[in-house]
């Protein structure tokens with residue numbers, strides 16, 4: 001039997017659901033919470049298969065019966081999925097959903113609603129759903145998905161059973177990042193910044209992350225060895241590459257991470273390195289510095305990042321950061 005992705009991504013939670021289903025204790029409304037790639041969609045699909053499959057054996061759907069086939073192909077008439085269009089799920093979309101709620105299952109006794117991005121329900125849309133979530137009626141199940149529990153309206157949270165996905169095992173995260181096109185040397189760096197595979201994937205476009213990391217490794221070598229080129233580098237290499245608040249913040253985070261790694265190396269502390277594939281480069285650049293100097297520089301990198309949120313331009317923040325680090329390393 002083929003292994004379902006949900007079994008691989010969230011084995012513990014899936015096992016718990018198997019027991020809940022075996023005891024006929026499945027609740028009618030769940031809020032599945034976890035980062036992209038953690039398996040929320042896959043789990044919702046697995047639960048749907050379990051509800052419709054005609055031959056559940058040993059707590060698993062057979063995946064081959066006509067019901068399973070229709071769920072897997074996304075063509076089951078009694079499975080309705082709502083997604084955000086743009087940034088919100090609006091009342092109009094919910095109106096359609098509500099109309100579906102009130103019809104009883106078209107063919108069988110069951111009906112499943114999957115609401116992706118439950119945090120994107122507008123207050124109006126959420127309010128109009130509350131009654132249905134509270135008393136969905138027999139045979140109706142609602143699975144709501146969200147990356148961020150706290151962004152889901154409290155009225156929704158309080159009416160659902162909340163299930164938080166477990167962090168991915170390093171192996172399955174690595175596997176997903178590889179599938180998303182993140183090269184091996186960048187994977188540990190990516191995991192220092194995000195647990196979202198989708199976000200990591202967006203940084204791969206036009207080789208953005210690759211170029212920024214190459215720049216940062218060079219900038220690090222220069223700042224650590226007191227080379228004033230590092231200051232010029234900000235305007236010449238970084239500014240053309242980094243635009244928009246998200247990327248600016250990511251770039252400063254990456255600068256902060258490399259100096260954090262430097263501190264781990266300089267102080268011989270235990271700790272996994274984000275820039276582990278560049279370890280020898282980092283080591284060589286740090287040779288002339290004392291632990292105190294590295295500590296000061298890593299503190300500067302960490303605190304500079306926060307300045308971006310105070311409406312200071314990226315170029316300003318990065319240049320000031322560079323100058324302050326150079327003051328430590330080159331005794332300017």
Ligand SMILES: [Zn+2]
Pocket residue numbers: 052053054055056061062063064065066067068069
């Ligand atoms: Zn089946």
